[in-house]
Structure formats: C-alpha cells, structure tokens
Amino acid sequence: xxxxxxxxxxxxxxxxxxxxxxxxxxxxxxxxxxxxxxxxxxxxxxxxxxxxxxxxxxxxxxxxxxxxxxxxxxxxxxxxxxxxxxxxxxxxxxxxxxxxxxxxxxxxxxxxxxxxxxxxxxxxxxxxxxxxxxxxxxxxxxxxxxxxxxxxxxxxxxxxxxxxxxxxxxxxxxxxxxxxxxxxxxxxxxxxxxxxxxxxxxxxxxxxxxxxxxxxxxxxxxxxxxxxxxxxxxxxxxxxxxxxxxxxxxxxxxxxxxxxxxxxxxxxxxxxxxxxxxxxxxxxxxxxxxxxxxxxxxxxxxxxxxxxxxxxxxxxxxxxxxxxxxxxxxxxxxxxxxxxxxxxxxxxxxxxxxxxxxxxxxxxxxxxxxxxxxxxxxxxxxxxxxxxxxxxxxx
Amino acid sequence: xxxxxxxxxxxxxxxxxxxxxxxxxxxxxxxxxxxxxxxxxxxxxxxxxxxxxxxxxxxxxxxxxxxxxxxxxxxxxxxxxxxxxxxxxxxxxxxxxxxxxxxxxxxxxxxxxxxxxxxxxxxxxxxxxxxxxxxxxxxxxxxxxxxxxxxxxxxxxxxxxxxxxxxxxxxxxxxxxxxxxxxxxxxxxxxxxxxxxxxxxxxxxxxxxxxxxxxxxxxxxxxxxxxxxxxxxxxxxxxxxxxxxx
Numbered sequence: 109x110x111x112x113x114x115x116x117x118x119x120x121x122x123x124x125x126x127x128x129x130x131x132x133x134x135x136x137x138x139x140x141x142x143x144x145x146x147x148x149x150x151x152x153x154x155x156x157x158x159x160x161x162x163x164x165x166x167x168x169x170x171x172x173x174x175x176x177x178x179x180x181x182x183x184x185x186x187x188x189x190x191x192x193x194x195x196x197x198x199x200x201x202x203x204x205x206x207x208x209x210x211x212x213x214x215x216x217x218x219x220x221x222x223x224x225x226x227x228x229x230x231x232x233x234x235x236x237x238x239x240x241x242x243x244x245x246x247x248x249x250x251x252x253x254x255x256x257x258x259x260x261x262x263x264x265x266x267x268x269x270x271x272x273x274x275x276x277x278x279x280x281x282x283x284x285x286x287x288x289x290x291x292x293x294x295x296x297x298x299x300x301x302x303x304x305x306x307x308x309x310x311x312x313x314x315x316x317x318x319x320x321x322x323x324x325x326x327x328x329x330x331x332x333x334x335x336x337x338x339x340x341x342x343x344x345x346x347x348x349x350x351x352x353x354x355x356x357x358x359x360x361x362x363x364x365x366x367x368x369x370x371x372x373x374x375x376x377x378x379x380x381x382x383x384x385x386x387x388x389x390x391x392x393x394x395x396x397x398x399x400x401x402x403x404x405x406x407x408x409x410x411x412x413x414x415x416x417x418x419x420x421x422x423x424x425x426x427x428x429x430x431x432x433x434x435x436x437x438x439x440x441x442x443x444x445x446x447x448x449x450x451x452x453x454x455x456x457x458x459x460x461x462x463x464x465x466x467x468x469x470x471x472x473x474x475x476x477x478x479x480x481x482x483x484x485x486x487x488x489x490x491x492x493x494x495x496x497x498x499x500x501x502x503x
Numbered sequence: 504x505x506x507x508x509x510x511x512x513x514x515x516x517x518x519x520x521x522x523x524x525x526x527x528x529x530x531x532x533x534x535x536x537x538x539x540x541x542x543x544x545x546x547x548x549x550x551x552x553x554x555x556x557x558x559x560x561x562x563x564x565x566x567x568x569x570x571x572x573x574x575x576x577x578x579x580x581x582x583x584x585x586x587x588x589x590x591x592x593x594x595x596x597x598x599x600x601x602x603x604x605x606x607x608x609x610x611x612x613x614x615x616x617x618x619x620x621x622x623x624x625x626x627x628x629x630x631x632x633x634x635x636x637x638x639x640x641x642x643x644x645x646x647x648x649x650x651x652x653x654x655x656x657x658x659x660x661x662x663x664x665x666x667x668x669x670x671x672x673x674x675x676x677x678x679x680x681x682x683x684x685x686x687x688x689x690x691x692x693x694x695x696x697x698x699x700x701x702x703x704x705x706x707x708x709x710x711x712x713x714x715x716x717x718x719x720x721x722x723x724x725x726x727x728x729x730x731x732x733x734x735x736x737x738x739x740x741x742x743x744x745x746x747x748x749x
Contacts, residue, residue, distance in 0.1 A: 147664040147677045154586035155660045158648040218646015218661060218678030226645050229626040236625035236649050292619055292738055293655035442657050444610070444734060445749075448597040452610070454590045454657065461586075 118328070122488065129481045136474010139467035140215035148218065151468050156460035157438045162216040164430045165472030168313065169209030169479060170243075170284055171306055172426075174277040175314020177202040177250065180257070181277070184270025190337050190496070195270075197325070197492045198318060199254040200483060202277075203247060205317070208479030210243060212471055235286045242280045249273045258490065281307045288433070295372040296437025301362070305355040309426070312348035316422035319345065321483065323416045325493060333412065334496060342415050346403040349422055353396050356429075368446065375440050375459070376432060383436035386428040395425010435462055541691055552616075552635040553685055553743060554715040555699065556722050556731065557608055560748035561709035564607040567594060569710065572701030573611075576686060578670040589660030591683045592698055597749070606749050609698065609710070612637055612658040612683035613734060614743030620650035620659065629680075635715070635743050636685045644679040651680060655735045658682045685743075715743065 143151055153160040176198050183192030214220055230237040253273045256266035285306030291297040319341060326333050360377065363369040376383055399418035408414040439460045444450060450457030486492060541547070573592045574580060581588050592611040598604070614637045620629045621637065628644035631637045639650075651659045659682040662675060669675055672688040686696035694700075695712045702710040713722030725731075731745040 144678075148661065149584060149587050149663040154663075155589065155651070156586060158651045158661060218648070218680070219644065222643070222645045225626055225643050226647075229628075229643050231624055231627040234623050234625045234649075236623060236647065240625065287649075290623065291652055293653060297652075438652075442655060444595070444656055445597055448599055448606075450595055450597055452593050452595045453585070454593045455586070456593075456595055456610075456657065 122484075126481070126484055129477045129484065132477035133474050133481055135470045136212075136472075136477060137215075139470035139474065140220065143216070143467050143471070144220060150465065152463045152465045153468070154460070154462070156455050157435060157462040159434055159438065160462065161431075161435075161464040161468040162212050162471050162475075164427060164434055165475050166209045166212040166216070167284065167430055167434070168426055169205045169212065169475055171281060171310045172313040172317050173202045173205035173209060174246070174281045174284070175310030175312065176205065176318050177273060177277045178311055178314055179318050180253065181270060181274040184253075184257075184267050185274050190340060193494045193496050194318070194322070195266075196254060196257045196490075197322065197487075197494060199250050199257065199273075200486050200492050201314075201318060201321060201479075202250050203254075204479040204482035204486070206243060206246060207482060208475040208477075211478050212475035215471055215474075216468075235283060235290050239280075239283045239287065242276070242283045246273075246276055246280050249276050277310075278307060281310045288437075293442060294437055295363075295369055295440060295443065296376075296433060299359070299362075301355070301359055305352075305359065308348065308351045308355055309429070312345070312352045312422060313426045315341070315345050315348055316419040316426070319419040320416055320423075322494065323412060323419075325487065329493060331493075335410065337496060338412060338415060339410075342403050342409055342418070345415075345419065345422065346400055349396055349399055349403070352429075353392075356391070356396075368443075372440050376436055380436060380439070380459075383432050383439065386436075387432045390428025391425045391432065394421055395428055399425070438462075541693075547632045547634040547636070547691075549633040550716060552715040553690060554614065554635065554713065554722060555685070555696070555744045556711040556713075556725055556747060557744065558709045558711075558747040559606045559608040561707055562607050562609065563707070564596060564605070566607075566705070566707065568701045568705045568707065569609050569698035570594060572697040573683070576670065576689075576697035577673045577684070578666075578668050578675065580666070580668055582664060582666070584663070587661075587663035589662060589681060591660070591681070608746060608749065610656060610658070610734075611698075611744070612685070613656050613740070614683075614685060616741035616743070618740065619653040619655065619738075623649045623653040625649065632687075636687050636690070637682075638684055638687065639680055639682065641674055641676055641679050641681075646678040646680065648680060654682075655738055655740070 151160060179191055179198035180195035180202075181191075182188050183190075183195045214223060214226075217226075227240065230240065232238070249269065249272055253266070253269045256262040256269045282303045285303035288297040289300055289302040322333065360373060363373045376387060378384060380387075399421045402408050402414050402418040402421075405414075439462060441450070441455070441457050441460065444456065570592050577591060579589055579591050592609050595608055595610045597606040597608070614631075614635055616631075616635065618629070618631055618637050621631050623629075625647060626643045626645055628640045628642075629637070629650045630640060646661065648661055651661060659680050661680050662677050665677045666675070673684070675681055686694070686698075689696060695703075699710040699712040702708065711722050711725065713720040715723060715726070717723055718727075725747070726745060729747055731747050732749055733740075733742045733745060
C-alpha cells in the first residue's frame with residue numbers, strides 16, 4: 109500500500125521529466141524545420157565544412173548505440189550473469205540511440221523529404237547505402253534479441269540471437285568507421301584504421317552511456333548497485349578508455365611518419381586553435397586521463413558518484429574527439445596541388461572556419477532527447493531494470 | 504500608271520512571300536544544321552569521352568572570363584554569402600613553394616573516369632554518363648553531401664538557400680549538391696562549354712574541349728604531343744580535364 113503511494117508520487121516526477129525531454133525533442137524538430145525552410149545558410153555549415161555539429165551528435169549516438177549492446181553481448185555470448193541481467197537495458201538503449209542518431213542524420217539532409225528515395229534508391233557501392241542496410245537489420249536483430257531476453261519462453265534462443273547481434277554490431281560500427289575510412293581525398297580520413305578505432309570507441313562511449321543510465325535508474329528506484337558489479341563495470345570502462353587512447357596514439361603516430369601528413373598533424377596537434385585545444389584538453393585530458401585517474405583511484409573508484417562523473421567525462425571526451433575528427437578534418441584544406449601554395453575565392457589553401465549555430469545544436473540535442481524519450485517510455489512500460497536478485501539492496 | 508502600280512504591288516507581294524518563306528524556312532534550316540547533334544531521346548554514347556585541356560601558360564592571373572561565362576550560362580550567381588555560395592568553376596592561383604613560380608588556372612569538376620563522388624553517393628544521384636560527363640540527378644539527390652566529402656578537387660557545392668534566377672536549361676535547387684556539368688545542355692547540341700567558348704572569344708586559347716576517344720581530335724593530338732598533367736594523378740581517377748604547363 110505504501111509502495112503504491114510512493115510510486116504515485118514518483119509518477120508525477122516521471123511525467124514531468126518526460127515532458128521536459130519531449131520539449132527538447134520538439135525544439136530539435138523545430139530547428140530541423142527552420143533549417144529545411146531557409147536552407148542550410150542559417151547553419152554554420154558551408155561549402156567548406158559540409159558536415160557540422162549535427163553529424164557529431166549523430167555519429168556519437170550511432171557509435172554509442174552499437175557499443176552499448178556490448179553489455180548484452182558479454183552476458184549472452186560470453187555467459188557472464190552480471191551482464192546478462194543488464195542485457196535488456198543495453199538492447200533498449202541500442203535501439204533508442206540508433207533511432208536518435210538516425211533522426212539527426214535524416215533531418216540534417218538537404219532534402220529530408222526524400223526519405224523514401226534514401227531507402228529505395230540504393231547505390232550498392234556506397235558505404236552510406238550499405239549503412240542504411242546495416243541500420244535496418246540492426247533494429248530488427250536487436251528487437252528480436254530483446255524479445256528472447258524478455259520473454260521466458262524465448263530464453264533458449266537468446267544466446268544465438270545475441271551472437272548474431274554481436275556480429276552485426278561489429279559490422280555496423282565497421283560501416284560507420286568506413287564512412288570516413290573510404291574517403292580518399294581528405295587527410296584526416298582514408299585509413300582502414302578508422303574501422304577498428306570506431307569499434308573500440310563504441311565500446312567506450314556505449315558503456316559510459318550505460319553506466320549513467322543505469323545509475324539514474326537505480327537512483328530513481330531507490331536502489332543501490334552492488335559494489336562488486338560496479339567494480340567490474342568501471343574496470344571494463346577503464347580498459348576501453350585506455351584502448352581508445354591507444355588507437356588515437358597509433359592514428360597520429362602513423363600520420364606523423366608520413367611526410368605528406370605532417371602539416372595536417374601539425375594543425376591538429378599544435379596550431380589548430382579550437383581543434384588543438386579540444387584534442388589536448390577535451391579528448392586527452394578531460395576525456396581520457398581524468399576518467400582513467402578516477403577509475404583507477406583506490407578511493408574514488410569505489411564511489412558511485414565518481415564513477416558516474418568519470419562516465420560523463422568519457423562522453424565529453426567522445427564529443428571532443430568526434431568534433432576534432434569531423435570538423436577539424438574538414439577545416440584543414442584539401443591538398444589539390446601538393447607542394448604548391450593555393451589560393452582562390454573558394455577558400456582553397458586556407459584553414460576553413462566553422463561556428464556551430466543554435467539550430468544545429470538543438471537538432472543534435474533533439475536526437476539525444478529522442479533516445480532518452482524512447483528509453484524512458486519503454487522502461488516505464490516494460491521491465492528493463494537490471495535484475496541482480498542476490499545483489500540488490502531492498503527497501 | 505496602272506502598270507506601275509501593278510508592278511509595285513507585285514514586287515511588294517513577291518518580297519512579302521520571300522520574307523515569309525525565309526521566316527518559315529530559316530528555323531528549319533537551322534534545325535537541319537542542328538540535326539548533327541545527338542537527337543533528344545538517344546542515349547549518350549561511350550564511343551565518346553568528353554574532356555578538356557587547359558593550358559595554364561596561356562591562363563592569366565586576374566582573367567575570370569571562364570568563370571563569368573559559366574555563371575551566366577548556368578545561372579550561378581553570388582548571393583553575398585561567399586562561404587555558402589556555390590562555385591562551379593573557380594580560378595586558383597598557385598605558387599611553387601621553392602621556386603616561387605606562379606600559375607593561374609581554372610578548377611572545376613574533373614569528370615573522372617573513376618569518380619569518388621559517384622562511388623560514395625548513397626542513392627546513385629551522382630552518376631557518370633556514358634560519354635564521361637559526371638552529373639547530379641537532382642530528382643534523387645537527398646543532399647547528404649557525402650560526395651563533397653569525397654571529391655578531391657572541391658568541385659562540388661551544396662545549394663544553401665533558395666534562388667529564383669534559374670536558367671531553364673540548368674535546373675538547380677536548394678538542398679541539393681551541384682557541380683560543373685561540362686555544359687551538358689550545350690554539348691548535346693554540338694556546342695562547346697560556355698567557359699571554353701568565352702576563353703576562345705577572349706583570344707586566350709587556354710581551354711580546349713573535345714573527344715578524348717577520337718585520336719584525330721585536336722585535344723587528343725595535343726595530349727599525344729605535349730606533356731600534360733592530371734591533377735592528383737596519384738589517386739588514379741583518370742580525369743577528363745587535363746592541364747598543360749604545371
């Protein structure tokens with residue numbers, strides 16, 4: 109009885125939060141309509157920086173979506189019970205974030221109204237078109253996976269569907285990395301390294317998102333996460349963060365070795381202004397070293413609040429990393445005539461400038477809010493709360 | 504007297520008939536002339552490969568004739584937003600780092616035989632015609648700008664805002680990507696691209712248009728005789744636009 113009253117009092121707060129998230133989604137949709145109506149001239153994007161802030165948000169969401177599923181995979185594929193209990197929530201977040209990311213990507217198109225064309229005219233040589241296929245199958249496989257995890261009668265199939273989902277998510281992130289990896293023209297891209305790098309980034313970003321959502325859900329339900337579980341998850345996060353750092357070092361060291369790439373590296377690492385700052389302070393210091401310090405600190409790493417802080421820092425670093433890769437990669441001019449100094453009325457040979465605009469930011473936030481909305485509604489309707497029967501502290 | 508009047512009337516009628524006949528027949532004669540061009544409805548043929556040779560030694564710094572002609576022909580005008588304004592052709596000024604030797608040349612879509620923009624386009628809107636001209640199908644371009652990320656020549660532009668000064672032969676639209684069409688609407692009428700025509704009209708002679716597949720064409724002969732360059736030849740895209748003098 110008292111439990112009911114308690115739930116009712118929480119209900120009000122739930123709908124309030126839902127309303128706030130809904131408003132952010134609406135703001136995102138409004139921003140997209142504004143951009144669609146006036147054209148991209150109202151954004152910070154130009155003919156030099158053709159992909160802007162919306163793409164940073166969209167790629168974060170898509171990469172994190174595939175990565176968060178890793179939590180479920182460790183449970184189903186590798187048979188770890190602690191992760192098994194978290195499988196449904198991971199699956200839900202995967203679907204929600206992919207939907208949010210694709211929403212941003214679609215609404216940023218010059219012709220968003222041509223969604224049907226995007227889905228029916230497929231150039232199979234295009235890695236973008238391949239991604240449309242990868243996303244669609246991902247939604248289906250993860251939905252099936254959720255079914256096998258949530259429906260007792262289907263449990264027997266969970267391992268097999270989980271395995272398929274695991275393989276597919278690796279393919280999906282490879283596809284996302286290949287969007288950049290297949291670009292021959294620009295110096296920041298055009299390397300196969302980006303495919304595995306995106307996979308390891310997805311492990312890190314996805315787990316960080318999972319840790320935060322899990323913390324919110326436990327706190328909302330006045331439950332405390334067992335220390336042993338928290339310890340395992342934070343160690344895994346630290347491993348992933350370190351692995352991303354490793355890939356980052358390899359990426360830049362390889363570039364530095366190639367004479368034709370040194371000017372680009374000099375730009376990103378030393379005199380690229382905002383990009384250099386975001387790289388060193390955003391990605392490396394705040395997004396990598398600070399969370400590693402917290403996660404390995406003997407005292408702080410035992411506290412839930414600090415682990416959530418570390419996860420938030422990882423996400424901050426993720427945005428910095430994607431901003432540097434996407435925008436910084438475009439800001440450095442194309443080398444059309446290597447060994448010559450170029451100039452033109454089309455900004456050849458110049459560092460390109462980009463100032464993100466409010467509509468772009470709102471559209472990106474709208475995507476995150478859409479993912480949050482899907483997660484919140486689904487978590488309200490179905491039971492996605494991790495079920496660690498023996499570890500849960502009851503109230 | 505009456506004979507004079509009759510004569511004058513006859514002359515007048517004869518002149519009138521001749522004039523009318525001229526007015527009626529002249530377009531027909533023009534049509535006969537134009538019949539040498541590829542008829543509408545007939546597909547472009549891979550027996551041809553349209554290309555261009557640009558002699559940078561004849562291209563003067565400050566001369567913008569080709570750019571002006573392209574803008575006029577294709578309705579590409581400045582809107583006062585230089586960073587978002589489309590540019591189908593632009594003049595690039597080059598300076599060799601060591602020697603300081605400078606070059607000036609027009610840069611536009613290089614109409615590659617292996618175009619990266621066509622490879623990456625998710626819908627197939629970016630396509631290459633059988634005769635080598637690389638185009639954007641505005642009906643199925645979704646405005647994703649992936650082709651702009653892929654092009655090594657910065658040849659493509661995204662239409663960032665509404666415009667109402669379109670040339671009927673050259674449809675353009677907000678939210679789609681566009682680039683040099685090699686004046687396909689003129690080429691199909693057996694005419695040269697507007698930039699080449701303007702360069703010749705100005706007696707610069709820096710641009711030559713022709714069929715790279717025809718060994719007897721002026722462009723093929725020049726390429727066979729002189730050292731020419733493909734920009735970013737390291738990418739092995741087999742460009743339709745070649746340069747001489749750089």
